[in-house]
Amino acid sequence: MAANRWRRFADWDNRPLRLDRFAVEDAENGFAAFRSPHDPKPAVEIVDGRVVALDGVAEADFDMIDIFVARYHIDPAVAPEAMAMPSSEIARMLVDMNVPRTVLTRLAHGMTPAKLAEVVAELNAMEIAFAYSKMRARRTPGNQGHVTNAKDDPLQLAADAAIAVGLGFDEIETTMRVSRNAWSNALACCVGAAVGRAGTLFQCASEEAEELKIGMAGFTSYAETVSVYGTEHAFMDGDDTPWSKAFLATAYASRGIKMRCTSGAGSELLMGFHESKSLLYLEARCLCLQRAMGVQGTQNGGIDGAPVTATVPGGVRELMAENLIAVWLDLECASGNDARSTESEIRVGAKILPYLIGGSDLICSGFGSILKYDNSFNPSLLNGEELEDYLVLQRDFEADGGLTPIGEERALDLRIRAVDAIAAVFEELGLSEPTRDMKESVVVASGSDETRSYSAGQVAHISEAIQARRIDVIDVIRALDARGFREEAENLLYVVKLRISGDYLQTSAVVRGGRVVSAVNDPNDYLGPGTGYRVSEARRQEINGIRDVLDRETVLSQEAEYARHVAHGIALRGMGEAGVGGDPREVVIGVSPAFGIRLFRTLSGIPIDDLLRALVAGIGEGGGVPRIVRLRHTADTSFLGLSAARLSGSKVGIGIQAKGTAVIHHADRLPHNNLELFSNAPITSIDHYRALGFNAARHAQGELPEPVVVPQHGEAMGSRFHARVALIYAIETSLTEDGAAPEEIALTFAEAAA
Amino acid sequence: MTERLGVGDYPLAERRPELVKGRGGKPLEAITLEAVVAGDVTLDDLRITPDALRRQGAIARDAGRATLAANFERAAELCDVPQDVIMQVYELLRPGRARDKGPLLDAARTLRETYGAHRMAAFVEEAAAVYEQRGLYTYRF
Secondary structure: OOOOOOOHHHHHHOOHHHHOOOOOOEHHHOEOOOOOOOOOOOOEEEEOOEEEEEOOEEHHHOOHHHHHHHHHHOOOOOHHHHHHOOHHHHHHHHOOOOOOHHHHHHHHOOOOHHHHHHHHOOOOHHHHHHHHHHHOOEOOOOOEEEOOOOOOOHHHHHHHHHHHHHHOOOEEEEOOOOHHHHHHHHHHHHHHOOOOOOOOEEEEOOOHHHHHHHHHOOOOOEEEEEEOOOOHHHHHHOOOOHHHHHHHHHHHHHOOOEEEEEEOOOHHHHHOOOOOOOHHHHHHHHHHHHHHHOOOEEEEOOHHHHHHHOOOOOHHHHHHHHHHHHHHOOOEEEOOOOEOOOOOHHHHHHHHHHHHHHOOOEOOEEEEOOOHHHOOOOOEOOOHHHHHHHHHHHHHHOOOOOOOOOOHHHHHHHHHHHHHHHHHHHHHOOOOOOOHHHHHHHHHOOOHHHOOOOOHHHHHHHHHHHHHOOOOHHHHHHHHHHOOOHHHHHHHHHHHHHHHHOHHHOOOOEEEOOEEEOOOOOEOOOOOOOOOOOOOHHHHHHHHOOOOOOOHHHHHHHHHHHHHHHHHHEEEEEEEEOOOOOOOOEEEEEEOOOEOOOEOEOOOOOEHHHHHHHHHHHHHHOOOEEEEEEOOOOOOHHHHHHHHHHHOOOOEEEEEOOOOOEEEEEOOOOOOOOOEEEOOHHHOOHHHHHHHHHHHHHHHOOOOOOOOOOOOOOOOHHHHHHHHHHHHHHHHHHOOOOOOOOEEEEEEEOOOOO | OOOOOOHHHOOHHHHOHHHOEOOOOOEHHHOOHHHHHOOOOOHHHHOOOHHHHHHHHHHHHHOOOHHHHHHHHHHHHHOOOOHHHHHHHHHHHOOOOOOOOHHHHHHHHHHHHHHOOHHHHHHHHHHHHHHHHOOOOOOOO
């Protein structure tokens, strides 16, 4: 029976995209991004400076979130003014470059969750991205990376932390496969993060109480896994209340440790307590709550709920919208782009772009600096595998995504140094003595599958010893110094000293070049073109510094080197000016100016002696008589072919460039209306050239042979070859001479060419 | 601490280094690697002080961030509260840990009377009242 399906659907079935499952919009069951019939209308009622009704709920019916938002977020002095303004007017202010950010952050203090959600819902995705860029708190963008591995191997953690620091992440975050390993992970990452540069902030995501203890021991410098939720039930299932989380936030500040909360669309949906409200409205509640608690920032934008949010129509736009509310509320925003929300690389690229070009305090709240399988948080939107793609996106858009390319030698140096440093600390503190083989395997390993190092179980003993012996950061600094890692000891001390002044507790604080940079001393002052963050020339050069970039000198020296090897295989001797031939079987091969003089191989790597052999043989097999001329007035394939044809006794000629692009032409045709064109030189093989010669000879005899088809498989030929092509072709054009006459060429092949 | 600081004083470590001291009274420049190696620096020297938190609070307020300032002001009260007490209060504030408001009110009294943490005590008392109103004193595990 014939298949009753268009097979394109089968092709589509096999795309990575189809591993993503999409959900229908269903507000009743929580699957609605921006609007649900159960979302309240924005409203606030204030009596004697007290909020007595919030978004349609009377004070007596407030749940814990309402109470907290009413008491600590809503500014009664601003609310009447802000709530009275039409949402469409405020939406326009958000995208009006002439309205300063501070005017809008003040208004947000008087707006309820429903009002904030209603305003940002007025904006399309482009407007949200623009408003986000304008409203984010710190001017200079930054990024955060995950550093974890599947074995909790401390040697690899140290090496990967050093790489993350080298790449320029402002913050690195670790977590464990086995929760007991928290102390070992923390120690290993803080040592690795001290290699190469001072000031990278570090956190170890673990159970709330444990995380604070690790912070107290000085290993970590910030925390962000203090989650809040948009419904009371979800909050309680998360085993906290707004008061317990606010208390924790205060506790972190009291220890001089930077802290942000976490919230994101989809968490209430995943936890089963969504109250049939839209994702955005619930998230607006979370964000108002965070400002109310007095935290400096938020990790926001879906986070663990990003995948489920991306299944809903408009879900990705919603993630952008909630990030906008976060920065509008003047919170530092570590803007998600974290849990991998799709298997489609196109959806990944599209998701990251607005943040990359618009900037964010921390573009990813966990870029996977390690391989996907090593990410103990689960794969990130972008991972070790795709890191260079991201570096190239920065270069493409001249956008500062917070990262800087590092070369191979530098990467290896950092890894060796970090592994030696953590091994020294382990030995000095009597925790373990890693073998040389363990260390060497880690230094070169791309991921933990390739290491011969600690197992997660062995790490547990180290981790428990660190905790039981109350080893703290002072011990680690002294161990580093004792073993000659003075720079690392200084760097680690620098980070711990940050907590004395508390400067990095302010909104959006990171450390750049040994200075705390935050929304206080580096406020986003965007007011249109020429203002706000601009990529400096120095920074632009850093971003441009990706590896393996072609330049003219390299290409020319490669070609010259190749020429020295090949030139002896063929002799093309000039015999004086070429005339028009008389033989009706003649096929003239018109070679380009640099052919066999400066350039000696095609883009598919065929040496020109083999190429000419194939053409000559093919012409012979087709019953033609070859003659070779060099054309010096043009390097263009069409004109090479047409000029050759006009010299040919049969009126049929072949034009060929040294890079292998070829054409069969006829003297009576228009320049670009050839008989056959071989434009994809990189995939044109020796057999194709032989068939080209054969067909040219058949054309010469007035036949219409079956055209030679060079099969292609959708390769992006331009991206692979055009940089090289342009440099090579410039050699051809540099040898052209206006009006130069064609030259007869005598061809001899060296015997027994290898 | 009478001087009212603002965004112009930030970062304190750069612009007002004379005001920055660790818990043990050591100025920033005294906390060197040499001092650490010599055993002259403990983790306590690397702790933030209530004064530093109040100063950061003043800067945050000046920058238009009143809620952040309030958090720093509460945090200043917790600087002296030992870690285990902090963890006990945090645990009590989690849902279902307290069966009635008594333990929370006791914790608030300790914060106020032992540590002079008046804002924090009021905050815990507020939680106690809200938890009663919202029925949080129930069995969870």
